[in-house]
Amino acid sequence: MLTESGVDAVKIMPLAKRLGVSRTSFYWHFKDRDELLEAMIHRWEQKNTGNLVARTEAYAESIAEALFNLFDCWLDGDLFDARLDLAIRNWARNDAALQVRLDAEDAKRKEAMAAMFLRFDYDADQAEVRALTMLYTQIGYISMEIEEDPTQRMARMPDYIEVYTGQRPTRREVDRFRARHGG
Numbered sequence: 001m002l003t004e005s006g007v008d009a010v011k012i013m014p015l016a017k018r019l020g021v022s023r024t025s026f027y028w029h030f031k032d033r034d035e036l037l038e039a040m041i042h043r044w045e046q047k048n049t050g051n052l053v054a055r056t057e058a059y060a061e062s063i064a065e066a067l068f069n070l071f072d073c074w075l076d077g078d079l080f081d082a083r084l085d086l087a088i089r090n091w092a093r094n095d096a097a098l099q100v101r102l103d104a105e106d107a108k109r110k111e112a113m114a115a116m117f118l119r120f121d122y123d124a125d126q127a128e129v130r131a132l133t134m135l136y137t138q139i140g141y142i143s144m145e146i147e148e149d150p151t152q153r154m155a156r157m158p159d160y161i162e163v164y165t166g167q168r169p170t171r172r173e174v175d176r177f178r179a180r181h182g183g
Contacts, residue, residue: 003083007091044088049105051079056112063120064161064169068177075181082142110135
């Protein structure tokens with residue numbers, strides 16, 4: 001309901017009805033709506049930021065391979081939920097405390113991406129700018145709710161690597177990435 005209609009739509013009775021459980025059964029899992037909302041925020045932090053950071057830290061022999069690891073997040077809904085990210089961002093516009101948490105999560109994402117570039121000998125300023133460019137691009141994709149043809153998006157990935165790194169990925173790196181995603 002959060003991703004479909006926003007935080008105001010997240011109410012116990014409609015959720016219980018949608019799930020086919022009684023209101024009292026729902027309260028067995030969450031003491032109140034605030035606890036449910038906190039659990040949703042925590043899930044977003046763990047899934048989206050947690051997986052993104054983990055993918056930036058995954059083994060890679062080159063910066064291209066490292067970015068392909070990160071790009072797994074943009075292609076695998078089990079790693080990163082773009083709709084949830086958008087819902088949290090929209091919710092944070094009217095919730096100052098959540099905005100603070102969102103800013104902290106974005107900072108973690110930026111630092112992880114910058115650290116990935118630093119591992120491959122980019123200087124600190126370049127690493128930060130490249131990380132910010134990727135972060136802002138991804139937020140733009142999410143906010144604009146862009147629906148790309150998956151084949152076309154996959155075909156563009158090597159070009160994104162070159163834009164973000166200044167280096168063209170090798171055929172081997174591209175093939176390994178595509179093999180992970182059935183391409």
